[in-house]
Every structure is written in structure tokens, then in C-alpha cells.
Amino acid sequence: MLTHVPPDGVAPGNGYSHVVVGEGRLVFISGQVALDEQGNVVGENDAAAQARQVFENLRRCLAAGGATFAEIAKFTFYVTDVAILPEVRAARDACIDTARAPASTAVQVAALYRPELMLEVEALAVIPW
Numbered sequence: 001m002l003t004h005v006p007p008d009g010v011a012p013g014n015g016y017s018h019v020v021v022g023e024g025r026l027v028f029i030s031g032q033v034a035l036d037e038q039g040n041v042v043g044e045n046d047a048a049a050q051a052r053q054v055f056e057n058l059r060r061c062l063a064a065g066g067a068t069f070a071e072i073a074k075f076t077f078y079v080t081d082v083a084i085l086p087e088v089r090a091a092r093d094a095c096i097d098t099a100r101a102p103a104s105t106a107v108q109v110a111a112l113y114r115p116e117l118m119l120e121v122e123a124l125a126v127i128p129w
Helices: 047-064 082-093
Strands: 002-004 020-022 025-032 072-079 103-108 119-127
Touching: 020 072, 025 047, 047 082, 047 119, 072 082, 082 103, 082 119
Parallel strands: 072 103
Antiparallel strands: 002 020, 025 119, 072 119
């Protein structure tokens, strides 16, 4: 079970929670990128298509760990250009309860491990005991 705690004296997060407290088993998901099952890039030069593929990969990884998007406590977003964050958020919002959004961090990076990739997302989930 996750509890979203608004901290005193901190401005509310826009689309994310500052503090999420959970008790249970942890599921760590490595950074996922827009590769299909065969390792091909999905959506070259298309941030929305890449974001949708990333979140599909996250869904599959969560399922392998016995979790769903409802158990996500934290996302970390690595983007090559912060201008794509609206597309990333749209893909994320299609998967989560936006009223109880996970804690999140977004970082712009110079590059990812393949030049065609625009974003990478890692996640931490907490499954109730």
C-alpha cells in the first residue's frame, strides 16, 4: 500500500507527488527505452511513439515482478530534450492514477546509449505484503 504525503512548507508537485511512503516488497525496474521485443527502435524521431513503447515495456517488466502501475512509488525520467516531457507525461498519464501520481524526477541528459533514443524511464514499485 502506498501513501502520498504532502510535505509542509513545500509547493505542491505538478503531476507528481513529493513523498510516497510504502510498505511491502520492492520491485526495481531498470531504465526502459523504446525497443521492441526484437531490439528494434520504435518511433525514431517520434517522442510520443517512443514514450508509448517505453511504458509498454515498463508494464511488461512490472508484470514480471508481480506489480502493476498502481504500485509505482517512483519514476526517474532521462530525456535528451526536456521539450518532449509533454509526450512523456501523456504516455505516463495513460498508465497511472494522476490523482495519486508517483514521486518523479526528470533529468535532461546529453545522450542515451543509442543516438535514436529520446528517453529512458526507470521505476520503483512497492507490492503490499
